[in-house]
Amino acid sequence: MITNPGFLTQVRQEIAEMEQIEAALHREHGLGTTSSQVRDEFTVLLRERTRELAELVDAGAADWARLDQLRAGRLAAVKAAALGVLEGILLRAHPLYADVTAAAERVLDDLVDRTGVRRDVLLSVASGERFERTVGIIRMRFPDVTVWGLPILAHELGHMVAGTLPAPGQSSARPVEEYVSTEAEMEAATTGADPTQARHRLHELFADVYATYALGPAYPLAVLTLRARPDRFDDATPTHPSWTRRMWTMVEAIREMGILAASPLVAQAYRRDANVLVLPRWFAVHGERHLDERAQRTARRQAKALVALLDRNAPPRLRYDGAIDADGLGQRLAAGGEEKAAPSAVLNAAWRWRTANPEADPETMRLFSEVAVTSLRTVTA
Amino acid sequence: MPPPPDLLVIRLDELQEDIEEVQQVVAKAETRHERLKVLREAGEYAAERLKTARRQANDAALDAEGTPFHHAMEALSGTLREVAAKIRHINDTVADIDRAMIHLREAEDINNRCGQILDDIRDIRSRVRGGEVSYADAWAAFDELSDTRCRMLFSDYVDLLGGLTLRDTGLDDQISGMADDLLHELGTELLALPARPAEASAADPASLGSLIKLWFPEWTIWGVPLFGYDAGLAWVSRRSPLGAQLLDAEPAGSRGCLVADAYATFALGPAYASAAILLRMRTPAAGDPAVSPSEAGRAHVILRVLRALGQSGTFGGLGGLVEECWQEAVRQRGGVTEPANRDALDRFADRAVDILDKVTTLRRFDSQLWESEALETLNTLRLTEPGGPQPATVRGLLNGAWAARLEKPDNRAYVNRIGIKAKNLWTPHNGGGAGEKWPGGSIQSPRKPSYGTTFLARG
Numbered sequence: 001m002i003t004n005p006g007f008l009t010q011v012r013q014e015i016a017e018m019e020q021i022e023a024a025l026h027r028e029h030g031l032g033t034t035s036s037q038v039r040d041e042f043t044v045l046l047r048e049r050t051r052e053l054a055e056l057v058d059a060g061a062a063d064w065a066r067l068d069q070l071r072a073g074r075l076a077a078v079k080a081a082a083l084g085v086l087e088g089i090l091l092r093a094h095p096l097y098a099d100v101t102a103a104a105e106r107v108l109d110d111l112v113d114r115t116g117v118r119r120d121v122l123l124s125v126a127s128g129e130r131f132e133r134t135v136g137i138i139r140m141r142f143p144d145v146t147v148w149g150l151p152i153l154a155h156e157l158g159h160m161v162a163g164t165l166p167a168p169g170q171s172s173a174r175p176v177e178e179y180v181s182t183e184a185e186m187e188a189a190t191t192g193a194d195p196t197q198a199r200h201r202l203h204e205l206f207a208d209v210y211a212t213y214a215l216g217p218a219y220p221l222a223v224l225t226l227r228a229r230p231d232r233f234d235d236a237t238p239t240h241p242s243w244t245r246r247m248w249t250m251v252e253a254i255r256e257m258g259i260l261a262a263s264p265l266v267a268q269a270y271r272r273d274a275n276v277l278v279l280p281r282w283f284a285v286h287g288e289r290h291l292d293e294r295a296q297r298t299a300r301r302q303a304k305a306l307v308a309l310l311d312r313n314a315p316p317r318l319r320y321d322g323a324i325d326a327d328g329l330g331q332r333l334a335a336g337g338e339e340k341a342a343p344s345a346v347l348n349a350a351w352r353w354r355t356a357n358p359e360a361d362p363e364t365m366r367l368f369s370e371v372a373v374t375s376l377r378t379v380t381a
Numbered sequence: 382m383p384p385p386p387d388l389l390v391i392r393l394d395e396l397q398e399d400i401e402e403v404q405q406v407v408a409k410a411e412t413r414h415e416r417l418k419v420l421r422e423a424g425e426y427a428a429e430r431l432k433t434a435r436r437q438a439n440d441a442a443l444d445a446e447g448t449p450f451h452h453a454m455e456a457l458s459g460t461l462r463e464v465a466a467k468i469r470h471i472n473d474t475v476a477d478i479d480r481a482m483i484h485l486r487e488a489e490d491i492n493n494r495c496g497q498i499l500d501d502i503r504d505i506r507s508r509v510r511g512g513e514v515s516y517a518d519a520w521a522a523f524d525e526l527s528d529t530r531c532r533m534l535f536s537d538y539v540d541l542l543g544g545l546t547l548r549d550t551g552l553d554d555q556i557s558g559m560a561d562d563l564l565h566e567l568g569t570e571l572l573a574l575p576a577r578p579a580e581a582s583a584a585d586p587a588s589l590g591s592l593i594k595l596w597f598p599e600w601t602i603w604g605v606p607l608f609g610y611d612a613g614l615a616w617v618s619r620r621s622p623l624g625a626q627l628l629d630a631e632p633a634g635s636r637g638c639l640v641a642d643a644y645a646t647f648a649l650g651p652a653y654a655s656a657a658i659l660l661r662m663r664t665p666a667a668g669d670p671a672v673s674p675s676e677a678g679r680a681h682v683i684l685r686v687l688r689a690l691g692q693s694g695t696f697g698g699l700g701g702l703v704e705e706c707w708q709e710a711v712r713q714r715g716g717v718t719e720p721a722n723r724d725a726l727d728r729f730a731d732r733a734v735d736i737l738d739k740v741t742t743l744r745r746f747d748s749q750l751w752e753s754e755a756l757e758t759l760n761t762l763r764l765t766e767p768g769g770p771q772p773a774t775v776r777g778l779l780n781g782a783w784a785a786r787l788e789k790p791d792n793r794a795y796v797n798r799i800g801i802k803a804k805n806l807w808t809p810h811n812g813g814g815a816g817e818k819w820p821g822g823s824i825q826s827p828r829k830p831s832y833g834t835t836f837l838a839r840g
Binding site: 263264265266267268269271272273276277322323324325326327328331332348352 | 693694697702747751784
């Protein structure tokens with residue numbers, strides 16, 4: 001038994017906090033559409049941490065170093081996740097954020113359902129969109145209450161999908177992870193890139209392709225308009241590919257979706273989305289930027305492979321339907337009428353409308369967004 | 382020795398006779414309704430009398446039961462039943478012909494033209510005789526009359542009679558009826574008439590009044606959207622303030638062609654773009670003489686108006702296929718798709734959409750109308766089994782059909798099947814003659830050359 005009362009007090013305090021978080025989450029009815037599976041996973045996680053703390057007590061010695069390690073590496077993430085969940089719950093109840101939060105949940109629920117993964121995600125806020133693996137939290141950007149940023153949530157969901165999407169008939173297989181690992185190794189071998197960085201970047205590319213595959217041009221339009229950095233077009237970071245590479249991969253992904261389409265009309269619709277909608281918008285906003293020939297070929301090959309992964313392993317309904325009349329829907333939303341349409345259709349209608357009306361004043365944009373968010377909030381995913 | 386016969390007088394007399402013949406035949410053409418009416422009334426009378434006879438024969442057969450006449454009376458009843466079936470068939474056929482037969486409101490137009498030519502013939506004759514003009518000038522006037530106005534009149538006359546016969550007999554496969562319905566949807570009182578191909582028909586179609594020529598061999602469903610162009614010309618000819626604004630906005634030298642193209646694309650969407658660009662437009666080649674408006678310019682306006690109506694989904698996909706097909710064809714011929722006056726054409730197309738949106742009698746065929754009117758037809762046509770729900774509008778049918786066609790444009794058997802199936806989905810509304818069904822103040826006939834003549838002849 002530990003004789004150091006200070007150490008014991010601090011460990012017990014940590015255990016009490018874990019129990020408190022568990023109780024808070026179980027008491028909270030505002031978890032929205034989150035399934036019991038996610039709650040259970042959270043509970044298991046909390047109990048695991050509690051057990052680790054209890055082992056410290058059982059060890060007998062006051063192992064301050066181990067406690068610090070646990071705090072920094074294991075407990076902080078769980079606390080942050082719990083805080084995120086509770087923030088999200090509070091935000092959902094706030095009149096200003098209730099609509100957009102409900103709309104975001106509809107978008108994510110729809111995507112999860114169409115992807116066929118048996119796992120829901122938790123939604124919270126942060127200074128920017130991101131995915132937290134600990135318990136699968138997607139953070140939406142605070143204080144955005146408009147429809148415009150919602151497509152970017154699909155990218156964050158893509159990070160979760162990469163680790164959970166199984167192969168047909170092989171529930172334990174993770175084809176995306178396998179592809180990313182193999183491709184990263186090859187990239188490292190052929191270009192001299194750091195394997196870990198290559199892997200991170202390929203994960204980002206998969207998340208981009210996933211969002212594009214599921215949401216069509218709405219995602220690239222949103223991300224290039226709201227997030228791409230003009231001063232960092234060609235600069236890759238240790239975790240992210242350059243914007244130019246990301247954008248070309250998305251364009252190639254849409255083209256590849258056209259190749260997979262059964263009807264030439266729908267194939268043409270995808271081609272137009274890529275060549276007439278997204279690419280000119282990208283060039284207009286950031287200038288005409290191309291990859292060198294080798295990088296362009298790589299972008300095409302990787303986009304093709306990533307689209308094929310989704311085509312093979314996800315239900316067909318995950319693919320954004322190029323036949324959707326998003327322009328017509330956009331006109332009706334602009335006229336102020338709420339529409340019962342699929343979330344992906346509403347997001348595309350919104351971004352197509354915004355792209356076609358670059359001179360729209362902020363008030364008109366706000367009104368459009370309001371109608372779109374209301375439509376998303378009320379539609380059954 | 383008597384003077385030699387005056388050849389000019391002989392020619393003038395001959396010409397006068399020809400013109401009078403045209404007048405008579407056109408007048409006779411209208412009597413076909415009278416002849417049909419006699420036939421219809423005779424058929425109705427026969428059917429009525431036969432009903433009485435059958436009733437009497439039945440009564441007589443009952444009365445004759447048990448007598449030696451009973452068998453003979455029953456045989457008579459059976460024969461009368463067969464005759465009644467034949468009479469019913471005849472009456473149905475007459476009703477079909479009656480439905481297909483249009484009233485010739487243009488008789489007056491042609492009579493007026495004949496009257497003017499006859500006046501000119503008499504004028505030449507009297508002025509020669511009175512010595513007011515020299516023989517040389519009189520021959521020149523005769524040549525002008527004979528080679529231009531009379532030739533045009535005779536050409537129209539042949540087209541008119543041939544077209545009427547084709548319509549009346551249903552040999553046009555009822556495409557004219559479908560075109561009539563389309564023109565009616567577009568708010569015009571124009572009617573379609575099968576006619577000779579463009580190369581042989583150089584006449585000014587305006588002389589046919591409210592009839593628009595449906596060129597052979599385009600008596601198929603695929604050519605029907607081209608009538609949107611004529612409806613556009615008719616709209617402009619009404620001289621409405623909006624029509625005048627649009628004509629003012631047209632680049633110089635376009636002669637209303639671009640207005641008509643914009644109108645037709647606005648009203649019919651991808652169906653017009655497909656028919657006009659894929660069937661009719663001559664792909665520009667390198668070194669083509671400059672004409673205004675150029676085919677490239679017209680295609681540019683059509684495609685820009687189409688893009689303004691929607692670019693997403695299958696609507697946008699169809700427009701994109703037409704655009705790609707056109708650009709590839711132009712590239713193959715070594716021409717340029719980009720018209721020289723692109724900026725002016727862009728301004729015109731954008732202005733056209735703005736103005737046409739204000740025309741209260743016209744609804745834009747945009748992606749929303751596509752969803753509600755064409756998509757179901759497209760899905761029906763994709764199925765191999767025949768039949769399906771009748772489309773709500775001809776424009777919806779035409780758009781659905783063109784979309785289905787362009788899904789497999791290289792498969793001739795498929796395209797034929799789609800064309801037949803699409804045509805069978807439509808029942809023309811042209812009951813009792815178009816002129817009777819759609820009465821009212823006739824709009825002015827197109828003042829510009831109608832669709833066909835504004836295109837360069839093939840070959």
